[in-house]
Amino acid sequence: MTDDQDRGLPPEISMSIPSERHTGASDLHGRRGRRITDADFVDAHVHYWQPSVNDWYEALRSRPIYRDILPGDFPTCAAHVHVSAVSSPRSVLAEARWLEALRRETGFPSAVIGTTDPALPFTDIEASVRTQAESTAFRGLRVFSGLDPAAGTTRRLFRLLADHDWIFEIITRPADIPSYLPAIKDSPDTTFVLEHAGWPGGAEPEQFHQWREAIALLATFGNVDCKISGLGMALKTTEPARLRPFVETCLDLFGVDRCFFGSNFPVDSIAGTYADLIGAYRQITGGLSDEDQHKLFAANARHRYRLPS
Numbered sequence: 001m002t003d004d005q006d007r008g009l010p011p012e013i014s015m016s017i018p019s020e021r022h023t024g025a026s027d028l029h030g031r032r033g034r035r036i037t038d039a040d041f042v043d044a045h046v047h048y049w050q051p052s053v054n055d056w057y058e059a060l061r062s063r064p065i066y067r068d069i070l071p072g073d074f075p076t077c078a079a080h081v082h083v084s085a086v087s088s089p090r091s092v093l094a095e096a097r098w099l100e101a102l103r104r105e106t107g108f109p110s111a112v113i114g115t116t117d118p119a120l121p122f123t124d125i126e127a128s129v130r131t132q133a134e135s136t137a138f139r140g141l142r143v144f145s146g147l148d149p150a151a152g153t154t155r156r157l158f159r160l161l162a163d164h165d166w167i168f169e170i171i172t173r174p175a176d177i178p179s180y181l182p183a184i185k186d187s188p189d190t191t192f193v194l195e196h197a198g199w200p201g202g203a204e205p206e207q208f209h210q211w212r213e214a215i216a217l218l219a220t221f222g223n224v225d226c227k228i229s230g231l232g233m234a235l236k237t238t239e240p241a242r243l244r245p246f247v248e249t250c251l252d253l254f255g256v257d258r259c260f261f262g263s264n265f266p267v268d269s270i271a272g273t274y275a276d277l278i279g280a281y282r283q284i285t286g287g288l289s290d291e292d293q294h295k296l297f298a299a300n301a302r303h304r305y306r307l308p309s
Contacts, residue, residue, distance in 0.1 A: 040294070041077040041278065042301040045195065045229040045262025047085050048109065054098060056091035065266045071108035074265065075274055078298065079307050081262065082109035083142060083169065083195070089117035096132045103137055111139045111305040113169055118147045122156050129160065139305050140167030142195065149183040162189040167304070169227070171195045174214035184221050191223055193304065196230025196264065197250050203235055203242060212249055219253040225304060226254040228261050228281070228296075232268030238276040240283045247284045256292045260300040 049057055050068045060066040071080065086095050092115055099112055114132040116125050132138050140161060148154060161168050170180060170192055177198065184192060198218070200211040218224045228250050231243050250259055261281050265274055285293055302309060 038076050039078055040298050042079045042081070042110075042260070042298045042305075042307065043074070043077050043263050043265075044081045044227055044260050044301040044305070045083050045264050046074065046080045046109070047264075047266065048082055048099070048102065049085070050098075054091075054094065056086045056088055056095055059087040060085070065269060069266050071102070071106045079110035079302070079305075080108050081111045081113060081139070081301065081305055083113045084115040085144070086115060087144070089120075092116060092128060093131055096135060096138075100135045100137070103135070109137060110307055112137045113140050113142055113167065114138060115141055115143060116157075118143050118151070118153065118157075122153045125153065125157060126160060129157075129166075133164070133166070138166070140169060140191075140193075142169035142171055144171060149180045154183060155186065158183060158187040158190045162187065162191075165191075167191045167193055169193045169195050170218075170224075171199070173199050174201060174211045177214040177217060181217060184218070184224065188223060191225070191304070192218075192221070193225045193227050194218055195227050196234065197226060197228050197246060199230060200234050200246060203245075208245065211246075212253075215250070216253050219258075224254075225258045225260070225300075226250045228259055230262075230264040230268065232271030232277050233264055236271050238268075238272035238280050240280040243280050244284045247281065251285075256288070256295055257300065260296055260304065262301075 048070055049060075049066075050070065051057065051066055052068050055061075057066065074080065082099060084092070084095060086092055096112070096114060099109060103109060112132075112135060114129070116128050118125070120128070129141065141157075158168060160166075168190060172180065184190075194215065198211055198215040201207045215226070219226070228247055231246055232238050235242060235246070237243065261278070263274060263277060265277075268277055271277070282297075285296055288296075301307070
């Protein structure tokens, strides 16, 4: 029985490291043989939640993953970036307070990407952002749904984030990426991170082509990074051969210096274990130099989220 099963986690959301399928020695070494350890990895996209105490995630209530997931449920790594998944606007500040208390108790999360309700007047959005930013772990925002990139409120939000060196993380589907381009063009001082590698709709040739063409548009902007995350969720697999075209396309379009990995756990557990997913990413990038692997699994995320070395 795995540790996760001992804790009562069903196999479909296991985050233990029992699998050797994708984590052999060749997967963990660069061309010059320096081992990339779990302790090096900066996981740039995780979700903590504790529905036994705080039922803030209405959209997840029917999912098997909707059970307490806390820092201790993850394998050892150097840092976690928690990304807010609250689906109730009234819970935004409550989650921020809970995360700050959790960070003081456990040291995690290392950084926080918060959220806001885009339907609010801008004065209320600004007040919410400033309150979240009272935490020294706050690094920026994402808005899961309801954001109109063409709205004046959105442009003002991007300006606010730029003024404070905060990030805006874009979560969108390939068909909607073009709607962001004018706002990004008009916000050259804002740092954007494309979440979930642009959330491909699937692996069929037409879907892959649509996805590649869409993220190529974003890659032309030097202030947009690509977070390679969510591929297990999008493609329903952790098999390296099936993930490889997507990972390599991101690296080709954005370059190694503008990409980094996140697990999107526990959500990506629908496709396999944490070890399977991160092992797949390691296998795919195993032919890169040690320096490039270090950038993708640690240094780039440390830089983007201003984490200590």
